[in-house]
Amino acid sequence: MAPYASDDSTHAGEADGPRGGRRKVARYVVPVTVAGVAAATIGLVPALADSGDPDLPKISAQQLIEKIAASDVQRLSGTVKITTDLGLPDLGGLESGLLSGAAGEAGGSSADPSAKLTELASGTHTLRVAADGPDRQKVSLMENAAEYSLIHNGKDVWGYDSASNEVYHSTAEQGAKDDATPVPTTPQELTEEALKAVDDTTSVTVDGTVRVAGRDAYKLLVEPKQSGSTVGAISVAVDARTGLPLKFTLTPSSGGAAVVDAGFTQVSFAGPAASTFDFTPPKGAKVTEGDTAEAPEDPGASPYEDFDRDWALKTIGEGWTSVAAFDTGGEGVPSSGDLPDAGGLGGFLDSFGDKVTGRFGSGTVFSTRLVNALVTDDGKVYVGAVTKDALVKAADSGQ
Incomplete structure (x- = not known):
């Protein structure tokens, strides 16, 4: 771990993820x-x-x-x-x-x-x-x-x-x-x-x-x-x-x-x-x-390069309010109306998340005490250790 430039400030590091795809x-x-x-x-x-x-x-x-x-x-x-x-x-x-x-x-x-x-x-x-x-x-x-x-x-x-x-x-x-x-x-x-x-x-x-x-x-x-x-x-x-x-x-x-x-x-x-x-x-x-992990040809390359490319991963904001955003290329979270034969799964998802709207359109926020995620109806995902309002703001700015 490298030395740090200041004795009174830091920000959250980059999110971990799989090697790609x-x-x-x-x-x-x-x-x-x-x-x-x-x-x-x-x-x-x-x-x-x-x-x-x-x-x-x-x-x-x-x-x-x-x-x-x-x-x-x-x-x-x-x-x-x-x-x-x-x-x-x-x-x-x-x-x-x-x-x-x-x-x-x-x-x-x-x-x-x-x-x-x-x-x-x-x-x-x-x-x-x-x-x-x-x-x-x-x-x-x-x-x-x-x-x-x-x-x-x-x-x-x-x-x-x-x-x-x-x-x-x-x-x-x-x-x-x-x-x-x-x-x-x-x-x-x-x-x-x-x-x-x-x-x-x-x-x-x-x-x-x-x-x-x-x-x-x-x-x-x-x-x-x-x-x-x-x-x-x-x-x-x-x-x-x-x-x-x-x-x-x-x-x-x-x-x-x-x-x-x-x-x-x-x-x-x-x-x-x-x-x-x-x-x-x-x-x-x-x-x-399992898979064999091979050393990268370019040691300086991101180990998540394939994932970043396939899912268009980007970061909105900086520091502790930074939000990771990517596009699944699919539809958003299914609602109860979308899942008539899912044994109540749609209703469960409806009750678990909070519906939100903004300039980005509409979507559902899934919350924990720390990490929250917004999944839009058109399949975009915004995730961060930020409040619901901060997620909506990030989604609005990401349009």
Whole structure:
């Protein structure tokens, strides 16, 4: 992560998305709009902070940001607590169908990480994480008596779902961007996305100290200056010794409980055992081979070039009120009148969204506590961590 130009301003980074084409559009729409147009807008559960604020040397916001940027923790293991509270309505199992559909695109494996880790978009989860340099990482999602593990060891990426005894395998060429994990899973990844760039749309200050997972930390407070953003503030607990983000909390501008609060409950910087990253498909497991990620011919080219071209992706506005816009080339959200035989699906969609009109025409706004999306009747989509009024304004300006 590069050093930053200012100690008191930042803006939201670019949204993550799939490497291109309509085949993987669900990876963009579902993880990005639900898990955040910027990955910084994911919501997760409080890590257990220790009592008592440590007495640490004074540090400026600029120095603390530079400390995060300079952090070079290569080895660690620990436990991360994650909860998502986007305020989504009860979809009656529909969300499971979306995830299953995403897995179906990759060959129907329940072990496909693009679908499995998207489950982090709701509920409370416990992750065990381990890393030993850039070529060996492991994330294990603990769910009741079952476990899902995503393992990167050299060129091999393995996903294993113990509940179904299914395995997903893919490989990555040297220099290829790892696209195995569709959403950030640690405070460090969330923080890197939140601090990708700085400008005068954001206030960044040091907000005291705290102890997290038994370690002394500074608190970095990031607050949008712009009105119209659904982000209230982002607080990051930064390890005083290593500069590693230990806890990431995002609260909405509407108030109430945190939308994002992810943090270590236990962490060690000793090197994990080499066997941690070993994996052999269990006997009888169904193994699905995924795509091989190839290194781009032009290292400076956008990894989402095909997606940007096919869907005419563009950004309206700047900073925290920026809105991602693209044209599906199809019709908008079906209404109850359009779906006479859909078992009430049209009526459900009508009740879920709010009808809006403007110079752009008419459409439907689907809202969460953080990320909102406007789908126009002629198939254009506007998504951002902004209010409904800001979406309509963006759609009007985008005509």
